[in-house]
Amino acid sequence: MNSYKINSILRRNRAKRKIIKTVQYILISSVSFFMLYPLLWLIGASFNDGLMTNFSFIPVEFTIQGWLDGFKAPGWGSVEGYSILRALWNTMQYVIPKTIITTFSTLLVAFVVARMHFKGKKIVFALIIGTLLMPVTIFRIPLFIFWTSEIISPLWEGSKLPFMPYLPLWGGAFFALDSFSIFMFIQFFRSIPRDLDEAAYIDGASKFQLLHHVLMPMILPAVVTVALLQFIATYNDYQGPLIYRGDVDTYPLTLVLPMLGKDSTNTYAHVFTRSIIAVIIPLTFFFVAQKFFIGNDVESGIKG
Amino acid sequence: MVGEKKYLPYLLLIPWLIGFLVFKLYPFINSFYLSLFEKLSPRESEFIGFDNYRKLFMRSDFFGGQFINSMKVTFNYVFFTVPLILIVSLLVAYVLSKKIKGIGFFRTAFYVPTVLGANVAVVLLWRELFESYGLINQGLALLGMKQINWFGSSAGAMTSIIALRVWQFGSTMLIFLAALKNISPSLYEAAEIDGASKIRQFRVITIPMLTPVILFNGVMRLVETFQTFTSAKLITNGGPLDSTRVINLLIYQVAFENRNFNLGSAMSWILFVVIMLFTILIFRSSKYWVYYQD
Numbered sequence: 001m002n003s004y005k006i007n008s009i010l011r012r013n014r015a016k017r018k019i020i021k022t023v024q025y026i027l028i029s030s031v032s033f034f035m036l037y038p039l040l041w042l043i044g045a046s047f048n049d050g051l052m053t054n055f056s057f058i059p060v061e062f063t064i065q066g067w068l069d070g071f072k073a074p075g076w077g078s079v080e081g082y083s084i085l086r087a088l089w090n091t092m093q094y095v096i097p098k099t100i101i102t103t104f105s106t107l108l109v110a111f112v113v114a115r116m117h118f119k120g121k122k123i124v125f126a127l128i129i130g131t132l133l134m135p136v137t138i139f140r141i142p143l144f145i146f147w148t149s150e151i152i153s154p155l156w157e158g159s160k161l162p163f164m165p166y167l168p169l170w171g172g173a174f175f176a177l178d179s180f181s182i183f184m185f186i187q188f189f190r191s192i193p194r195d196l197d198e199a200a201y202i203d204g205a206s207k208f209q210l211l212h213h214v215l216m217p218m219i220l221p222a223v224v225t226v227a228l229l230q231f232i233a234t235y236n237d238y239q240g241p242l243i244y245r246g247d248v249d250t251y252p253l254t255l256v257l258p259m260l261g262k263d264s265t266n267t268y269a270h271v272f273t274r275s276i277i278a279v280i281i282p283l284t285f286f287f288v289a290q291k292f293f294i295g296n297d298v299e300s301g302i303k304g
Numbered sequence: 305m306v307g308e309k310k311y312l313p314y315l316l317l318i319p320w321l322i323g324f325l326v327f328k329l330y331p332f333i334n335s336f337y338l339s340l341f342e343k344l345s346p347r348e349s350e351f352i353g354f355d356n357y358r359k360l361f362m363r364s365d366f367f368g369g370q371f372i373n374s375m376k377v378t379f380n381y382v383f384f385t386v387p388l389i390l391i392v393s394l395l396v397a398y399v400l401s402k403k404i405k406g407i408g409f410f411r412t413a414f415y416v417p418t419v420l421g422a423n424v425a426v427v428l429l430w431r432e433l434f435e436s437y438g439l440i441n442q443g444l445a446l447l448g449m450k451q452i453n454w455f456g457s458s459a460g461a462m463t464s465i466i467a468l469r470v471w472q473f474g475s476t477m478l479i480f481l482a483a484l485k486n487i488s489p490s491l492y493e494a495a496e497i498d499g500a501s502k503i504r505q506f507r508v509i510t511i512p513m514l515t516p517v518i519l520f521n522g523v524m525r526l527v528e529t530f531q532t533f534t535s536a537k538l539i540t541n542g543g544p545l546d547s548t549r550v551i552n553l554l555i556y557q558v559a560f561e562n563r564n565f566n567l568g569s570a571m572s573w574i575l576f577v578v579i580m581l582f583t584i585l586i587f588r589s590s591k592y593w594v595y596y597q598d
Contacts, residue, residue, distance in 0.1 A: 020502065024399045024402060024404065025404075027395075027399055028396060028399050028400065028404075028410055031392075031396055031414070032410055032413040032414065034471075035413050035414055035416065035417050035471070036413055036416065037439075038429065038430075038433055038439065039416070039417075039420070041433075041439055042429055045432075051437060052439075053437045053442070054442060055439065055442035055443055055445070055446050105319060105320075108316060109316075109317065109320045112313050112316045112317055116312070116313045117313075118310075118313035118314065121313075124317065124320075127324060131324070131328055133523065133524075133527050133579075133583055134328070134332075135527055135530065135531050135575065135576055135579050136531065137531050137552055137555060137572050137575055137576070138331070138332060138335055138572045138573065138575070138576045139327065139328065139331040139332065139335070140331075140555075140559075140572070141331075141335055141338065141559050141565050141568050141569050141572065142330065142331035142334035142335050142338070142569075143327065143331050144559075144560070144565075145334075145565065146326075146331070172323065172327050174319055174323075175319050175320060175322050175323025175324075175326070175327060176319060176320040176323055177323050177327050177328070207312065232419055232422075233422075235423070236422040236423045236424070236534075238422075238424055238427075238533065238534040238537070238538070239533050239534070239552075239556065242556075242560075243556075243560055253424065253425075254424040257424050257425055257428060258424060258428060258538060261428075271428075272429070274425070275425035275426070275428065275429055276425075278423060278424070278425035279420050279423055279425055279426065282419055282420065282423065283416070283419060283420065286415075286416070286419045287412075290412065
């Protein structure tokens with residue numbers, strides 16, 4: 001092949017690659033538009049007086065009234081002091097214990113299964129995988145009967161202590177119920193060479209010292225990922241709080257928000273402001289956690 | 305590991321074992337037991353064997369024929385949602401796996417709806433977006449298209465809740481992205497030398513190498529979407545004319561609004577069996593289409 005021919009092939013390839021690149025950018029840019037525009041529109045709508053009847057996210061009639069009293073929650077209960085912040089705190093009373101306890105209980109089970117030798121290990125693993133695909137709907141009715149039974153319900157129903165009125169939503173977390181979290185931790189443990197364990201044992205470390213000092217720092221990305229997924233799933237859960245709802249003043253965000261639609265006291269600006277307040281915490285957690293995210297090595301892989 | 309206590313692993317697994325027995329095995333069996341009774345009054349019920357099941361399937365007038373309708377609605381929802389999620393997330397993951405500027409931004413942009421989408425606040429926003437004056441119809445007007453009364457027709461209402469779920473393709477995409485990264489570049493180099501086009505490479509290398517992950521994602525999404533609840537409750541509340549009353553919403557109404565645990569349990573068991581049948585079917589079929597490297 002002479003150099004002219006090679007050059008022309010190279011030029012044609014370069015042109016072709018440029019077209020492919022452009023198509024790719026158009027594709028993912030338009031997809032990101034669909035992904036993010038509703039949220040951008042939401043921000044605009046929280047500053048708009050009246051109906052937002054415009055495709056543009058810029059408010060037609062600007063108002064900050066929504067943000068001025070967006071924290072108030074007229075229409076939810078009649079007692080003074082009902083506010084979105086109270087609903088948010090109610091939500092946190094089950095999200096926080098559920099997230100923390102699930103993360104540690106499932107981590108422990110995964111550690112035992114992935115790093116210890118014992119008889120029946122295969123059965124335990126099979127049960128974890130087997131329950132991974134179990135639809136939770138099938139457990140719901142008997143568990144409701146369990147939590148509302150005469151023996152168990154005095155523990156939580158009408159309780160004035162913090163966290164306790166929401167016990168049915170987080171009490172199960174002690175028992176490592178979330179097979180998916182266990183499975184993720186096991187997979188992550190398996191990716192860490194066992195030589196590390198051996199080295200630690202030779203240095204005289206116990207099982208717990210091994211977990212705490214050697215493995216813990218390495219599985220931090222998995223810990224953050226499991227905690228984030230638990231947090232989001234629990235924060236967004238609607239059916240759980242709906243089934244186990246107590247007095248109106250214990251209602252979490254998921255029950256309060258649908259009550260506060262547009263009416264005589266709540267304008268659209270109020271409604272949309274509260275929507276934004278409701279998503280700030282999970283969004284912040286996501287952005288902080290993202291730095292540790294398991295998927296993040298994807299980027300370094302591409303750059304390298 | 306000299307002197308290691310033999311019982312330590314068992315000791316540490318006690319909470320998990322209690323969890324398995326009390327929170328999984330017991331309710332699993334108990335819900336089946338409950339389904340064999342008929343509720344007569346709040347305090348009384350009578351053993352009727354499989355009569356609940358027979359009535360749900362055989363008698364079209366039983367419970368207003370709601371059960372069969374809800375199963376159909378759920379099938380509709382699942383069979384549109386799952387393939388759509390898989391296709392969208394696979395294509396986006398494929399583009400993101402290429403050397404692209406701003407990948408960090410795009411990956412975040414595609415994941416944000418997954419963080420927020422199931423949030424009640426966003427579900428309520430979704431309802432506003434699909435209202436007759438909402439953002440979607442405004443967008444259609446801009447494109448010169450006819451506006452649609454989304455909640456006035458069954459197809460429109462169904463579209464709105466399917467769209468909400470597909471919008472949250474982020475976690476599926478991240479799993480595809482991780483899997484794409486694991487495909488050896490040498491495969492593509494070899495194909496390049498042989499003169500295979502990009503589209504052909506995608507078809508004969510990317511797709512086959514991804515089939516195990518497609519299987520995983522497909523099954524996970526299938527189990528999840530069969531149990532969808534929040535969007536059907538808050539966006540359409542089952543309407544119009546029960547066209548979005550998915551099975552989990554019906555179970556909720558029967559069991560927790562009407563306090564009929566027996567009939568609710570029977571429906572839950574049917575849902576369970578249906579999900580398991582599909583899962584088994586997919587796993588059985590996997591030997592024809594899933595490619596395992598080793």
